[in-house]
Amino acid sequence: MGSALDSVAADAQCIYPSGAAMIAQIKQAGIRHIISVPDIVTSDGLLWPIARDPDFTLVRVCKEDEGVSICAAMSYNKTRALLLMQQTGLMDSLNAIRAIGMDYRLPVCMMVGLQGKEPHLPPDQSQSYGVRIVEPVLAAMALSHNLIESPEDVSSIAGHIDTAYRDSVPHCFLVGRSPESP
Amino acid sequence: MRRDHALEILKQHITDELVVAVYQSCFDWLAINPRDLNYVGVGAMGQASSHGLGLALANPDRSVIVFDGDGSLLMNLGSLVTIGQAAPKNLHHFVFVNGVYEVNGSHPIPGKDKVDFAAIARGAGYRNAVTFNDLDAFRRDLGAFLTEPGPMLAAMHIAPGDPYPRDYDFIHSREAHNRFRTALMRS
Numbered sequence: 001m002g003s004a005l006d007s008v009a010a011d012a013q014c015i016y017p018s019g020a021a022m023i024a025q026i027k028q029a030g031i032r033h034i035i036s037v038p039d040i041v042t043s044d045g046l047l048w049p050i051a052r053d054p055d056f057t058l059v060r061v062c063k064e065d066e067g068v069s070i071c072a073a074m075s076y077n078k079t080r081a082l083l084l085m086q087q088t089g090l091m092d093s094l095n096a097i098r099a100i101g102m103d104y105r106l107p108v109c110m111m112v113g114l115q116g117k118e119p120h121l122p123p124d125q126s127q128s129y130g131v132r133i134v135e136p137v138l139a140a141m142a143l144s145h146n147l148i149e150s151p152e153d154v155s156s157i158a159g160h161i162d163t164a165y166r167d168s169v170p171h172c173f174l175v176g177r178s179p180e181s182p
Numbered sequence: 183m184r185r186d187h188a189l190e191i192l193k194q195h196i197t198d199e200l201v202v203a204v205y206q207s208c209f210d211w212l213a214i215n216p217r218d219l220n221y222v223g224v225g226a227m228g229q230a231s232s233h234g235l236g237l238a239l240a241n242p243d244r245s246v247i248v249f250d251g252d253g254s255l256l257m258n259l260g261s262l263v264t265i266g267q268a269a270p271k272n273l274h275h276f277v278f279v280n281g282v283y284e285v286n287g288s289h290p291i292p293g294k295d296k297v298d299f300a301a302i303a304r305g306a307g308y309r310n311a312v313t314f315n316d317l318d319a320f321r322r323d324l325g326a327f328l329t330e331p332g333p334m335l336a337a338m339h340i341a342p343g344d345p346y347p348r349d350y351d352f353i354h355s356r357e358a359h360n361r362f363r364t365a366l367m368r369s
Contacts, residue, residue, distance in 0.1 A: 033239065059239065059268055062260025066232040069224065073236025076221075076363050081236075099225030104359060 010120035017154050017175075019045030020182035025157035027055060031080045031109075035059045035067035039086035041113025045179030047084060064089030065096035072106040080165060083110045087134050090172070094137070101170035102141060108170040109161050111148075119177045123147070138172055145172040148179075183317045185278055186343030189214050189249075191321050192276075195328055196247070198369055200237050203249040204230040206284045206342070208353060211249060213346040218365035222353040228257025231265060231275060238270035238332075241366070245272050245328075252279045253291045255299065259306075265333050266307020273332040275303070279339050285348065303335035311335040 023046065026034075034050050036058065050056050061067050067083040074081045090097075090112045101108040116128040126132050138145045146160060147153065157173065164171040185207065193215045202221040203211045212220065221237065224230045234248035255262075255277055265273065281294040291297075303311035312327065314320040314336055327336060352358055 057239070059235075059264070061232075061264045063258070065226065065229065066235075066258065066261050066264055069226075069229040069232035070236035070239070072225075073221075073233040074240040076237070076366055077240050078367075079240035096226040096229060100229070103354065104223055104225055105356075 007118060007120065011118060014119040014177060015150055016119070016177045017148055017151050017179045018182070019049055019179035021151070021154045022046060022148070022157060022179055023049060023053070023182065025154060026082060026161075029080065029158040029161035031082045031161065033057050033059065033074060033079065033081035034084055035061055035070050035081055036084040037061055037064050037067070037086070037089050039084065039089070039113035039115065041086065041115050041175055041178050042084060042111065044181045046111070049182050050084075063092070065093040068093050068096040068100055068108050071108045072100045072104070075107050075165070075168075078165075080161070081109070082161075083108065085110065086113050086115050087130060087174075088115065090134065091130075091137070094141070097143065097170060098141065102143065105168050106170070107164045107168050109164050109173075110170070111173040111175060113175045113178075117176050119149075123174065123176060134174060143170055143172055145174055147174050147176050149176040183315060183320065183338070183340050184343035185280075185338070185340040186210050186214060186346070187317055188314075188320055188338055188340060191317070191324060195324060199245040199247050200241065200366070201247045201249065202230050202234045202237065204254050205251050206346075206348070207249040207251060207278050209346045209348050210343065212349070212352070218361045219369070221362050222358050228254050230254060231258055231261040234273055234275065235261065235265050235268060235270065238273040239268065242270070242272060245274070246270070248273070248275045250275060250277045251284070252277055252281065252297070252299065253283045256291060256293075256297075259302065262303055262306035262308065262335075266303075269307070269309070270333055271331040273334075274328060275308075275333065275335040277335065277337050279337050280342065284342065299337040300335060308333045308335050311337065313337045313339065315339045
């Protein structure tokens with residue numbers, strides 16, 4: 001009981017990334033197409049603001065692997081896109097990512113909410129098995145990824161996207177704390 | 183209606199369209215109409231329609247044609263709803279229906295002889311969808327079909343034709359993908 005209260009207290013002290021700042025980074029990277037299946041971690045701070053933003057074209061897909069293919073196909077004429085989803089969708093899409101992103105070396109950029117992750121814990125210490133395995137799975141696939149948890153993590157987003165398109169490789173952002181609504 | 187005969191008729195209507203093709207339809211098409219604007223690497227089974235949507239959205243001034251398989255499309259039926267919602271006018275989707283997983287041992291697909299792909303596409307929000315069972319009717323109606331704004335789907339009830347070679351190494355190759363990219367950026 002005590003540990004649960006400690007977790008609540010620790011979570012309350014966490015600083016959360018700004019959704020507005022993340023969206024600004026996405027725009028800075030030249031992305032105007034967002035492909036998404038809704039994710040509760042990024043819903044209020046990213047997806048709803050993006051849905052209302054006339055600068056973006058939002059394609060709502062039924063299943064996340066559709067988004068892998070859409071982003072990859074768009075890249076052939078240098079159109080940049082971002083696939084926004086939850087880690088469950090990431091896990092469900094691993095074969096498409098393996099084939100299209102890794103085997104074909106195409107720049108599929110993904111932003112993945114880690115649903116169930118405790119805000120004060122790193123993913124590998126989460127009580128959630130579904131959260132703990134994400135980084136090891138991506139590492140096993142040699143898939144470039146980084147964690148977006150605190151405000152200082154946000155400024156790297158545009159650079160990672162630029163690198164993914166320059167080198168024609170996938171990249172996965174793992175969003176470990178819900179971005180604050182703009 | 184043989185698939186290769188239908189593809190020969192389709193070839194007469196193809197100029198600078200972006201053609202996404204999968205599995206045996208792809209191998210047949212590569213033998214019948216090899217061209218750099220063939221998009222042959224969809225990577226994962228079922229993904230042709232989603233690649234086609236991505237191309238259609240990123241290239242709104244280009245016509246995109248997808249040659250799908252029935253077993254493939256069954257793996258990604260939700261993409262029909264996504265396409266219906268996105269409503270790209272430049273996407274025409276052909277599904278070659280033979281009722282089997284042809285390149286995986288010719289086992290029957292679920293729903294063989296029951297699934298109505300045209301009805302599913304209409305229900306998913308495609309602008310229209312039709313079924314072709316007969317080569318003469320296909321020859322007669324194809325031009326009108328292709329001039330209709332998309333998204334449009336044609337369910338092509340076919341039998342296999344000649345045994346065209348299955349060159350998996352080529353469709354997954356960097357060479358094939360680079361050819362398409364270069365042709366797309368040039369044209």
